[in-house]
Amino acid sequence: xxxxxxxxxxxxxxxxxxxxxxxxxxxxxxxxxxxxxxxxxxxxxxxxxxxxxxxxxxxxxxxxxxxxxxxxxxxxxxxxxxxxxxxxxxxxxxxxxxxxxxxxxxxxxxxxxxxxxxxxxxxxxxxxxxxxxxxxxxxxx
Amino acid sequence: xxxxxxxxxxxxxxxxxxxxxxxxxxxxxxxxxxxxxxxxxxxxxxxxxxxxxxxxxxxxxxxxxxxxxxxxxxxxxxxxxxxxxxxxxxxxxxxxxxxxxxxxxxxxxxxxxxxxxxxxxxxxxxxxxxxxxxxxxxxxx
DNA sequence: TATTGTTATACTCTATAACTATA
DNA sequence: TATAGTTATAGAGTATAACAATA
Numbered sequence: 001x002x003x004x005x006x007x008x009x010x011x012x013x014x015x016x017x018x019x020x021x022x023x024x025x026x027x028x029x030x031x032x033x034x035x036x037x038x039x040x041x042x043x044x045x046x047x048x049x050x051x052x053x054x055x056x057x058x059x060x061x062x063x064x065x066x067x068x069x070x071x072x073x074x075x076x077x078x079x080x081x082x083x084x085x086x087x088x089x090x091x092x093x094x095x096x097x098x099x100x101x102x103x104x105x106x107x108x109x110x111x112x113x114x115x116x117x118x119x120x121x122x123x124x125x126x127x128x129x130x131x132x133x134x135x136x137x138x139x140x141x
Numbered sequence: 142x143x144x145x146x147x148x149x150x151x152x153x154x155x156x157x158x159x160x161x162x163x164x165x166x167x168x169x170x171x172x173x174x175x176x177x178x179x180x181x182x183x184x185x186x187x188x189x190x191x192x193x194x195x196x197x198x199x200x201x202x203x204x205x206x207x208x209x210x211x212x213x214x215x216x217x218x219x220x221x222x223x224x225x226x227x228x229x230x231x232x233x234x235x236x237x238x239x240x241x242x243x244x245x246x247x248x249x250x251x252x253x254x255x256x257x258x259x260x261x262x263x264x265x266x267x268x269x270x271x272x273x274x275x276x277x278x279x280x281x282x
Numbered sequence: 283t284a285t286t287g288t289t290a291t292a293c294t295c296t297a298t299a300a301c302t303a304t305a
Numbered sequence: 306t307a308t309a310g311t312t313a314t315a316g317a318g319t320a321t322a323a324c325a326a327t328a
Contacts, residue, residue: 008204009192010185014265015170015258017277019181020206022163024281027296029156030317039317040160044151051150058286063149065161070319072288092286092327117156123280124155128272135269136158139261140165168319180294199309211296213311233304233309285328294319305308 018139029116036108037081041066041074043109046083046098050106054087054095078102159280170257177249178222182207182215184250187224187239191247195228195236219243 010016026040033043044064049055055063061071075096078084083102086094098106124132151157167181174184185205190196196204202212216237219225224243227235239247265273 009188010205011278012274013254013258014274014277015166015254015261016185017274017281018159018163018261019167021277021280022159023206023296025156026160041318044157047150056286064151065164066318067320068285068287069289069321090328094287113154113156117154120156120159120280124276125272125279128276128279131266131269131272132276133153133155133158135265135273136155136162137152138266138269139162139264140158182295197309207295208297209308209310210298210312231305235310283328286326288324288326290321290323292320294317296317297315299312299314301310301312303309303311305306 025120028119029113032112032116033109036105036112038105038109042078042083043113045074045078045096046102046106046109047113049084049096049098050103053097054089056089056093057096058093060096166261169260170254173253173257174250177246177253179246179250183219183224184254186215186219186237187243187247187250188254190225190237190239191244194238195230197230197234198237199234201237 010020030040033040038046041064045060048060048063057071057075058068060066061068066074075084075086079086081101082099083105084096085099087097088094121129151161171181174181179187182205186201189201189204198212198216199209201207202209207215216225216227220227222242223240224246225237226240228238229235262270
């Protein structure tokens with residue numbers, strides 16, 4: 001666990017504070033998902049294709065901000081784990097679809113994600129919770 | 142540039158939103174610091190030892206949430222670049238101190254950091270700015 | 283021509299284990 | 306005994322360039 005030091009200038013800078021908060025939270029999230037043998041990016045992909053159908057690897061990458069080239073080992077790993085399958089759209093592209101095992105794992109991922117999100121929200125002062133996601137998405141858009 | 146999609150469930154989850162916002166901002170910050178031949182962690186170290194004197198490598202690591210082992214190549218690189226020097230405290234430990242070149246580079250890093258922080262703050266809706274750092278530090282503590 | 287999927291590669295960051303030497 | 310510094314190593318994320326095949 002990190003410890004904040006009131007002499008630490010960096011704690012007053014939004015950028016550094018954002019970086020450290022995100023690192024701490026993502027480390028926690030990764031540990032939780034690890035119990036289901038999933039990485040954060042794995043869970044992200046399962047969530048996406050659980051919501052929207054007929055997405056190609058490239059499209060998923062665009063939504064998740066992961067480059068085409070880096071989607072390849074990710075999708076291959078999920079396919080080897082039996083969680084997703086490739087469904088040809090035309091001779092060039094394939095949709096990434098959930099298998100039944102993938103659907104089950106997605107349910108697990110959702111449970112873990114909910115628990116993580118609840119724990120995260122619980123750490124935010126109550127009066128600030130409402131604007132938090134709004135603010136973060138303003139930074140990402 | 143990523144594009145937010147209203148159909149994207151992940152945008153509604155604080156954890157994912159935190160992750161993507163942090164990634165986008167840190168990528169921007171890294172690019173800016175790159176013009177001064179610095180990484181984010183380099184700039185962090187310079188900032189820290191510019192504020193507090195006689196800190197050892199381990200102590201810097203604790204403040205920055207970087208492990209002892211990972212401080213080694215970082216400090217070595219800064220030393221090779223002539224930005225910091227090791228000042229023996231006893232036969233076991235050394236304080237990491239700024240050289241004159243390091244002091245100059247710190248000034249550059251501070252300018253870049255300010256510009257980056259200003260750009261970041263500008264993207265946050267005005268009514269939410271006040272609680273932003275407070276909220277992030279609540280997640281990190 | 284532009285896009286999709288892919289391979290190969292390299293760099294950064296992070297994590298762990300183990301060792302030496304000193305406090 | 307605990308801590309500081311170090312080495313080695315491995316995993317994960319990310320970035321670029323290049324290529325073939327297809328839209």
